[in-house]
Amino acid sequence: MILFDVDGVFLSEERCFDASALSIWELLYAPHFLAAEKDRHTTQPGEEQIRFIRETVFDHDRVLDWMKSKGINSNWDMVFLGFSAQLLQLLKTLVPRHKEKVERFLLEPITEESLRSLAGWGEAEITSFRPSFAAFPQLFKGKQAISKHELLTYFNELASEWFSIPVTQFSRNSSLWELGYSVYQEWYLGAELYRQTEGRDARESGKKGFLYQEIPLAQPEKIRKLLTGLREQGITIGIGTGRSFLETKVPFEQLDLFPLFAENHIATATDVIAAEEAYPEFAPLGKPEPYTYVKAYLGREAEISACLREALPLADGKQILIVGDSVADFLAARKMGCDFAATLTGLTGQAARAKFEELGADFILEDVTCLEKIFANGSV
Incomplete structure (x- = not known):
């Protein structure tokens, strides 16, 4: 069995990262959120504006690379972390004049409504606030060895330290995470598909959806x-991806590739979310946790509890090859006792070779089509 990641293997991650940057930008600048600078938000940015926003929000992808190096493989998590960092820095500037209001804000779930309320009582400071996107890694000073699990709750610790109150609003299962998720889905799916899949209207019309603008990383005929x-x-x-099932199926159908996968062995973020909701004590279950690939291995009919109980490393792990572009994929493969093939078509491209050599990846591929040579030569 071969289980493939999708982004950075078959499809470029560029559009997903663009949608992540635009989501953070909207949460900061749109009038229905913090409204820091209302005229900076648009639902139909041109390519030049998209490039500017992404380069600004992710500091020419240095912040993205930092997140990926810590095992963050979900664009939803990237939006949550990226916006949370700026929100906390904004709240710090509000404390001198609004200490009690800041404390009340942090003690309640952070929602769309609470952000709009904050935009009202903190307007004077917010309009002069300038996000320090490039400083994101500095917020983790002294935490070089922080794990993904710790990273997704770290801002609770930082907020508690900064504001001298117990804060619990910054976590993977928070209303703030859900808010970032919904904004990302609007950008990535587009307003119409968002309505169809989420059962509610997008906040604004006009978003076309990056899902329909996917870029394959090799010629579809070769794939x-x-x-x-x-x-x-x-x-x-099979497939083990941080995308939802719909976000996996649509582009592969457009490329006429979907029928080539064993649908019973496709596991996505949709499965991960269902597992986390059923067993919140095990969350988070996204990569580098192996749940996605275990689910793909056992099959879609496998019960969530069976996937969680599966003994690792797998007894037949060496019969399974996992193909991915990230450290998160590598770690999941190793926990399962599987071989791992790294593709150099992810965020950092050829620069990732040294990291995968250091980790001891079993194969390092220029792109996914190089698998053909490996199997043809009987190397696996």
Whole structure:
């Protein structure tokens, strides 16, 4: 069996990262959120504006690279962390004049409504606030070894230290995380598909959806040839991705690739969210936790509890190859006892080679189609 990640392997992550940056930008600048500078928000940015926003929000991708190096593989988590960092720094500037209001804000769930309220009573300071996006890694000074789990709750610790009150609003299962998720989904799916999938209208009309602008990382014909050849060798082809099922199916159908995967062995963020809701004590379950790949391995019909109980490393782990572009994928593969093939088509490109060599990846591929040579030579 071969289990593939999607972003950075088959499809470029660029559009996902663009949507993440635009989501953080909207939460900061849109009039229905913090309204820091109302005229900076638009639902239909041109390519030049998208590039500017992403370069600004992620400091020319240095912040993205930092997050990825810590095992953050979900764009929803990236939005949550990126916006939370700026929100906390803004609240710090509000304390001198609004100490009690800041404390009340932090003691209640952070929602769309509470952000609008904050935009009202903190307007004078907010309009002069200038986000320090490049300073994001500095907020973790002295925490170089922080794990993904710790990272997703770290801002509770930082806020409690800064404001001298117990804060619990910054976590993976918070209303703030859910807010970032919904804004990202609007950008990525577009207003119409968002309404169809989420069962409610987008906050604004006009978002076209980056899902329909995906960029394949190799010629679709070559990918099709690779997958067809693997199937002919009796290899089961599955997917383990941080995308939702819909976000996986739509672009692969457009590229005429979806039928080549064993649908029973496709696991996505949709499965991860369902597992976290059913067993919150195990959350978070996204990569680098192996749940996504374990679910793909056992099959869609496997019960959540069975996936969580599966003994690791797998007894037949060496019969499974996991193909991904990130450290998170590598860590998940190793926990399962599986071989790992790293593709150099992710965020950092060729620069990732040294990291994967250091980690001891079993294979390092220029792109996913290089798997064809490996299997043809009988190396696996």
